[in-house]
Amino acid sequence: SGINAEYGSSGINAEYGGDDKSNAQPRWVLFNFEFETAVDKRPTDKSIFIKWCPETSTIKNRMVFTTSTKGLIDYLNMSATNVQADSIDEIKEVLGKLESGNLK
Numbered sequence: 001s002g003i004n005a006e007y008g009s010s011g012i013n014a015e016y017g018g019d020d021k022s023n024a025q026p027r028w029v030l031f032n033f034e035f036e037t038a039v040d041k042r043p044t045d046k047s048i049f050i051k052w053c054p055e056t057s058t059i060k061n062r063m064v065f066t067t068s069t070k071g072l073i074d075y076l077n078m079s080a081t082n083v084q085a086d087s088i089d090e091i092k093e094v095l096g097k098l099e100s101g102n103l104k
Helices: 059-076 088-100
Strands: 002-008 011-017 027-036 043-052 081-085
Touching: 027 088, 043 059, 043 088, 081 088
Parallel strands: 043 081
Antiparallel strands: 002 011, 027 043
8 A cells, every 4th residue: 555656658657545544644755767868868867755744644643754754864865856745646746747857
């Protein structure tokens, strides 16, 4: 259950599955997208750290998640693009921007 993202011939696809209780739990998603640059066909990659916190999460879970996220980012010391998402549509939008090269 949870968020499933995959890349195939039709592009990036994201789904959200699971029971209602698990769907309300905040999650972190680290997505690494490997590709070739359009200009010089150089292999490269882009990492996105998605902070998934559905609006259906309890206030307590949202507060713990926010505090834990700060500690996790500091601990990992990574250079991924950080994105906050509250719905699967927001995640699909972010992945679409990544696929088209418009994610900063």
